[in-house]
Amino acid sequence: MTGLRIALPGGTLFESACNLLNAAGVARLDPARFDRELSIRDGDDVYVKVRPTDVPVYVEMGGCECGIVGKDVLWESSRECYELADLGFGRCRLVLAAPRDSPLARGVWPQALRVATKYPISARRFFAARSLNVVVIRLHGSVELAPLTGLADCVLDITATGRTLAANNLVEIAEAGTSTARLIANHAALKTRNESVGAIAVALRRVAAERLTAGAA
Amino acid sequence: MTGLDALPPGASVRGRADGFADYLVGPAGRRRELTDRFIETFEAWGYGFMVTPLIEPLDTIAAGVGGARQSALFRFMDSDGALLALVGERTVSVARVVATQLHAGPFPLRLCYAGSVLRNQALNAGRRRESLQAGCELVGAGGLAADAECIALAAAALERGGVEHIQVDVGHADFIPGLLDSAGLDANAREEVLAALARRDLVAVESALEGTDAADAERRLLLAFPTLRGGREILDTAAGGLRGARPQRALQELAQLWDLLDAHDITDRVHLDLGAVRDWDYYTGPTFEVFSVDSGFALGSGGRYDALLSRFGAALPATGFVLHVDRCHDSIVRRAGAVAAPAPLQVSWASDAHAAALELARGLRHRGVACSCDLAAGGDGDVRVTASGARWSHLGRDQQGSVDAALAALVAQAS
Numbered sequence: 353m354t355g356l357r358i359a360l361p362g363g364t365l366f367e368s369a370c371n372l373l374n375a376a377g378v379a380r381l382d383p384a385r386f387d388r389e390l391s392i393r394d395g396d397d398v399y400v401k402v403r404p405t406d407v408p409v410y411v412e413m414g415g416c417e418c419g420i421v422g423k424d425v426l427w428e429s430s431r432e433c434y435e436l437a438d439l440g441f442g443r444c445r446l447v448l449a450a451p452r453d454s455p456l457a458r459g460v461w462p463q464a465l466r467v468a469t470k471y472p473i474s475a476r477r478f479f480a481a482r483s484l485n486v487v488v489i490r491l492h493g494s495v496e497l498a499p500l501t502g503l504a505d506c507v508l509d510i511t512a513t514g515r516t517l518a519a520n521n522l523v524e525i526a527e528a529g530t531s532t533a534r535l536i537a538n539h540a541a542l543k544t545r546n547e548s549v550g551a552i553a554v555a556l557r558r559v560a561a562e563r564l565t566a567g568a569a
Numbered sequence: 570m571t572g573l574d575a576l577p578p579g580a581s582v583r584g585r586a587d588g589f590a591d592y593l594v595g596p597a598g599r600r601r602e603l604t605d606r607f608i609e610t611f612e613a614w615g616y617g618f619m620v621t622p623l624i625e626p627l628d629t630i631a632a633g634v635g636g637a638r639q640s641a642l643f644r645f646m647d648s649d650g651a652l653l654a655l656v657g658e659r660t661v662s663v664a665r666v667v668a669t670q671l672h673a674g675p676f677p678l679r680l681c682y683a684g685s686v687l688r689n690q691a692l693n694a695g696r697r698r699e700s701l702q703a704g705c706e707l708v709g710a711g712g713l714a715a716d717a718e719c720i721a722l723a724a725a726a727l728e729r730g731g732v733e734h735i736q737v738d739v740g741h742a743d744f745i746p747g748l749l750d751s752a753g754l755d756a757n758a759r760e761e762v763l764a765a766l767a768r769r770d771l772v773a774v775e776s777a778l779e780g781t782d783a784a785d786a787e788r789r790l791l792l793a794f795p796t797l798r799g800g801r802e803i804l805d806t807a808a809g810g811l812r813g814a815r816p817q818r819a820l821q822e823l824a825q826l827w828d829l830l831d832a833h834d835i836t837d838r839v840h841l842d843l844g845a846v847r848d849w850d851y852y853t854g855p856t857f858e859v860f861s862v863d864s865g866f867a868l869g870s871g872g873r874y875d876a877l878l879s880r881f882g883a884a885l886p887a888t889g890f891v892l893h894v895d896r897c898h899d900s901i902v903r904r905a906g907a908v909a910a911p912a913p914l915q916v917s918w919a920s921d922a923h924a925a926a927l928e929l930a931r932g933l934r935h936r937g938v939a940c941s942c943d944l945a946a947g948g949d950g951d952v953r954v955t956a957s958g959a960r961w962s963h964l965g966r967d968q969q970g971s972v973d974a975a976l977a978a979l980v981a982q983a984s
Contacts, residue, residue: 413695414865430691435770534772540860540867543738543798543842550796 355396356541356548359411359419360386361404365533368441369420372533376555408433408536417541418549423531424510427474433536436553440560442533443512446474449522450506451499457523462505468498469508478508478528496520588690588698595910600701600898603730604683607703607892610726611681614718616705619680621662623687627652632880633661634851643689655687660889661877663706668881676709676885683894697895704871704891708878711886713822716855716873717829723859723869723890724835732868732897733904736860737838738798739826740845742852742872744819745791751813752787762791766846786810790843797843800836801827807843826855847872857890863900868893914940915955917947926952932972954978 360369366383373379379394386392386401393399402410407421408431419433422442426435448467450456456465465486469475472490479486489504496516498504508528511517517524535556537549585591592600608618627644634657642654656662659682671678683703690696705722707715720737727735745766749759758781765773778788790797790807797807804820804827811817823841830836847856847870856872871890878885914933918926929952930942940954954975 409695412865430694432769435768435772438772438775538865539769540865543840543858544736544860544862546796546798 355398356418356545356552357398357400357416358552359407359416359421360399360401361407361419361421361425361533362401363404365404365420365422365442366401369439369533372420372439372441372556372559376552376559378552378555405429411536411538414538414540417538417545418552419536420533421536423529423534424471424474426534426536427477427529427531428471430473432539434539434542435534436537436542436549437535437557438560439533439535439556440564443530444510445512445530446471446508446528447511447517448478448506448508448525448528449511449517450525452521452523454499454505456506456525465506466504467506467508468495468504470495471508471510474528475508496522586698587692588694588696590697590699596898596907598910599908600894603898603901604701604703604894606730607726607894608681608683610729611703611705611722614679614722614725616679616681616707616722619663619666619682620684621656621659621666621682623655623685624653625656625662625665627654629665630654630656630661633664633877634658641688641690643687656684657688658686658891659684659702659704660706660874660891663889664708664877664887665881667706667708667885667887668878668883671708672883672885674709677715678708679705680708681705700896701894702891703894704889706887706889708887708889709885710888711875713826713829713855715886716888717826717833719871719888719890720826720830720839720855720857721833721835723857723871723892724838726892727859727868727897730897731901731905732861733901734861734863735838735868736840736862737835737857738840738842738845738860739823739830739855739857740842740847741819741823742847742849742854742856744816744823744843745846746849747813747815747819748787748790748811750815751811752781752791754781763849767849769846786812787816793844798840800841803841803843822855851877854888859892861900863903864896866893866896868897868900911939912956914938915943916940917943917953917955919951920946922946922951929954929972929975933975936972936976938976 360366370381370383374381381394381399391398391400404421404425407419408426408429410416411419411433412431424446463485465484466489467475467486468489468491470491472488475488491498495507495509498507535553542549612618631639642657644652644654647653663680667678685699686702687699690698705719707719724735724737749762758777761777762774765777775792778791797803804824808820830839845856851874852872853875854873858867859869861868869890869892873888875886878887916926916930926942930940933940
């Protein structure tokens with residue numbers, strides 16, 4: 353039986369994903385090598401570095417058997433994958449934030465709310481549960497600029513430290529969710545490659561749990 | 570090729586909608602052959618071929634599968650204002666036919682079908698919106714022998730169609746709901762866990778269980794969820810410590826089913842999968858999915874659906890399955906590569922030999938050899954037969970019309 357193909361998310365989670373795989377004894381990856389090559393063979397397995405939003409696409413369609421990706425990406429994805437484990441790293445929150453001096457910051461919700469976000473699907477789900485009259489404006493980056501320019505009343509965006517929000521004079525109004533990195537697997541691969549996929553899940557969960565305990569101690 | 574700047578915005582690729590496919594000569598034929606192999610197998614097992622419409626009233630579909638799946642359908646209105654939909658699967662149609670036209674029996678009824686189904690998938694998702702399904706329904710048989718027959722037939726049809734290395738995962742739709750019942754979870758927690766399982770989100774299953782006082786044996790099983798797979802031995806492992814009658818009954822049924830599958834001689838391709846996530850509102854007993862390492866998607870799936878027929882007024886037990894022809898075809902191509910279809914023979918002729926050429930062509934076709942005859946005279950030979958381009962055969966005057974000679978000459982040149 354050949355090895356597995358595993359999709360890794362480029363960007364902020366990339367080095368942590370490689371480190372966790374190495375620490376779990378699943379792989380021996382040098383993150384810097386991916387600067388030159390997008391696909392690296394490690395033993396029988398092949399690791400590919402793709403855009404985070406593409407990880408569920410590769411996994412659902414069977415291009416890769418497994419993948420590591422942030423929960424925030426899964427919120428936005430309609431791809432059907434198994435979410436096998438919470439890997440603990442890459443912790444960040446999806447929050448609704450508004451300018452410090454806005455009515456919203458004082459707890460006054462406007463009749464119609466314009467929300468700028470890179471997470472339109474999460475935004476619709478978040479506001480649908482609250483029966484608010486909302487216009488979602490999908491942007492692809494720097495959503496903090498939207499309230500400053502009058503494009504939107506508030507933003508729904510990911511924050512890890514809150515620094516970017518504060519630097520743009522935005523305050524948190526509500527939290528929509530907490531995201532961490534997840535191990536996902538293809539439906540058929542979970543059945544036909546159950547032992548290999550299961551072994552990775554067990555190893556990564558063990559290290560993630562150890563780190564959680566060490567962090568708490 | 571026209572550059573993007575010269576194309577009107579929003580133009581689809583020369584008028585074909587996203588998610589639909591043209592199948593050209595070759596792939597289209599292999600897809601049809603694969604369907605034929607499936608149907609032949611179904612008929613060989615005594616299943617009668619039937620046809621249902623591509624369109625059903627939305628009410629009919631909603632009665633069958635509930636409201637949740639309607640958003641995935643192509644829906645429209647006819648001139649009377651009636652809401653219609655293109656079918657997203659065909660079991661509901663067969664159930665409607667049985668309940669309204671075949672309810673007098675005799676039972677069990679063995680029916681099979683093949684046809685397009687349509688799903689309104691997101692644009693550019695790489696998913697098919699139209700796909701070809703071939704399926705069987707075994708109606709009026711409540712016993713596990715019927716479930717075993719469907720599983721064995723699905724495997725036999727796939728193998729007859731040339732799908733290699735198949736693996737059948739057999740589960741039970743009542744095991745996990747029963748487990749949640751006997752775990753003593755309240756209704757909210759039960760729904761939360763089932764919803765998380767339906768989303769295939771095992772992280773959420775775990776956190777939903779953490780906040781509950783689920784009994785240990787049940788919690789252990791629910792958390793071990795994706796690894797509850799194997800042969801008959803896993804049933805004993807799973808049964809240990811379980812008190813609830815419902816999950817126990819599911820395990821007993823799976824044990825009996827395993828023995829029946831053993832009698833069908835297919836247990837070398839079967840895994841029991843207690844963690845199988847299926848539509849719990851639809852399936853009522855054993856369920857199964859068929860996989861191959863060559864595909865990231867299930868190639869076929871099925872199970873017992875004893876509640877469906879009663880929604881159409883005929884309380885009949887039923888079990889059945891569907892094979893996804895396009896996914897099977899993809900899987901075969903991935904393993905074996907695209908095999909070029911044999912080109913038909915070409916019969917050409919000189920100016921005075923048209924009738925002789927047509928006679929030869931008739932003879933070849935009578936033998937089942939595909940050939941096409943040139944429409945105009947060409948070349949200096951009398952009658953020539955050309956196979957796949959380069960190889961050709963002159964036939965002497967005395968051989969004209971002799972099919973045996975034409976075939977012999979072709980074989981001689983090919984070897």
